[in-house]
Amino acid sequence: MEQPCRTEHTVSVGADMVPGMGTEVVRYKYRLRPDALAERALIEEWHRCRFLWNEAVHQQKTGRKPNFTKLGTMLTETRARSSWLREGSQVAQQQMLRTYAQALDASFTVKGRGRPRYKARKKALPSLEYTRRGFRIRDEQLVPKGVTMPVVWSRDLPSEPSSVRITRDSLGYWWASFVVTRERQLIPAVEEDSRVGIDWGVTQTATATDEQFDLPHAEYRRRCSAELAKSQKRMARRRRGKGQAPSKGYQQARRQVAKVHKKAARQNRHDGRAWATRVVDEHQLLAVEDFKPKFLAKSHMARKAADAAVATMKRELVERGRRAGRKVVLVRPAYTTMTCSGCFARAEQPLGLGERIFRCWACGHTACRDRNAAGVILAVAERGHTGVDDVGHWGPPPSGGGSGAV
Incomplete structure (x- = not known):
């Protein structure tokens, strides 16, 4: 029998599995x-x-x-x-x-x-x-x-x-x-206090509060760029004038361009599904930055942002989390990179994109910029909010204990 045309994760039945409810x-x-x-x-x-x-x-x-x-x-x-x-x-x-x-x-x-x-x-x-x-x-x-x-x-x-x-x-x-x-498929049983915060980026596609769940930027489209440019030039040479039917050579060149695009998209989708499954299987609370990469399309980071396929990764993570019955909280990205995950003090000025280390002016906390943002996102979700501005003061989460962000 041929392999399935769509990859789906299958959970093996074991002692630590609990059955999903319903259909x-x-x-x-x-x-x-x-x-x-x-x-x-x-x-x-x-x-x-x-x-x-x-x-x-x-x-x-x-x-x-x-x-x-x-x-x-x-x-x-x-x-x-x-x-x-x-x-x-x-x-x-x-x-x-x-x-x-x-x-x-x-x-x-x-x-x-x-x-x-x-x-x-x-x-x-x-x-x-x-x-x-x-x-x-x-x-x-x-x-x-x-x-x-x-x-x-x-x-x-x-x-x-x-x-x-x-x-x-x-x-x-x-x-x-x-x-x-x-x-419903069998899902892994996890501890109620298992939680993770996810911050999206361009240098690294996803940064988690626990570094073992980071998703590096694979750059699949960049690897195909030479082949893509060659195919696009061939397609441009074979393009006929307006009103004329496209030649067979042009259709072949256009198909080759589409094939390169499909290859990179499939690779990103495969990585996203494998990563999302791993994150969902290990955590009960998923605090995800509600990042919308559309605004990057008009910036100098447009190509790299498209290569990262943040929207694809986010969709896979949110869908799999909700299907597995996990608690998924989408947190607005405003001020997450300016706020300290240790004391919740906010910087007076936004951090430049070249500044990769966050240093808190109030408590002296120092951490990776994206890791700190992931910690803030998780802390906001733990307190039952969806934005940094919704948190009136910084204190321990209702469930007890710190966020474990850094």
């Missing part, structure tokens, strides 16, 4: 191998769904305020007029409009989330979603409307899938992501 809803992802006819049908279905998405965006831009009810009415009327739309799956088209309605609602309620945009024919990657009445699994093949595709069953499904999302990545590979229900 959980997860996604199981598998590789698809559609033939030329099936791939053509999937692309046609995607164009129909993309047309409906763009029509919904147009309605929103013209001030008609579409919701899912209005979009459903629009779909019924449009399918009645268009034989091209009737050739496709109504389920996939409904799900596309449902996704649009959810994205539009989130743009009003989630900070920083923009309005849904048009999906360009040459830029947007295909993505189709089917509920249970829109597909079947027959003879170990996935059968949405009018399409039959072999699936690489790298592992068994734990239950009947409630929905499936079919996507194509930048390398041209097709994937099926099934939503299933499974029993």
Whole structure:
């Protein structure tokens, strides 16, 4: 049997394990191998769904305020007029409009989330979603409307899938992501007072209060930079003028660029999962800096910050911690590098990025800048807060004992 296309950590059953409670809803992802006819049908279905998405965006831009009810009415009327739309799956088209309605609602309620945009024919990657009445699994093949595709069953499904999302990545590979229900996995039993603080950075991706849980900066993208630059130059040379169809050589060069990017991303994701599993298995309280690396995109650290993949590491740690039933506290990063983890005194001036040692003016405490910040983050979380300013005074945590930060 082939190896699973998605790496998952498996906990072996032992004397120090406790069973998880209940069930959980997860996604199981598998590789698809559609033939030329099936791939053509999937692309046609995607164009129909993309047309409906763009029509919904147009309605929103013209001030008609579409919701899912209005979009459903629009779909019924449009399918009645268009034989091209009737050739496709109504389920996939409904799900596309449902996704649009959810994205539009989130743009009003989630900070920083923009309005849904048009999906360009040459830029947007295909993505189709089917509920249970829109597909079947027959003879170990996935059968949405009018399409039959072999699936690489790298592992068994734990239950009947409630929905499936079919996507194509930048390398041209097709994937099926099934939503299933499974029993919660066994998790290690840890002491209630086991806790760790995590500070994110660029020089070192993650600095913990306990140095054995630090995550060094692997610099995978920097290692691929020479190969990436060579592929990008080849792609630029083979680019045709505006309005002309891309050549086969250009498509090959673009695929090579995507392959290099995917390689670095996979390596970062693998390291993040292994590190997050190790941290979660050893601690009950995870105090994590709520760091948002988006602002670094316009600084001189943009390339190194992207290479560190802080957002990926943070997402893996938070998701695995919550899935394992750990207490995860996100602490705002404001003043964490200016505050002493020993006496909680705050420096008058921010530390420059070149200054890697923190020295407290009040108590004389000296520590690594990032290690001190991790200690402050943990101390804030121990006191039940999410920001340095929320802590009125410095004292022992409610559970007793110090934070063990330094």
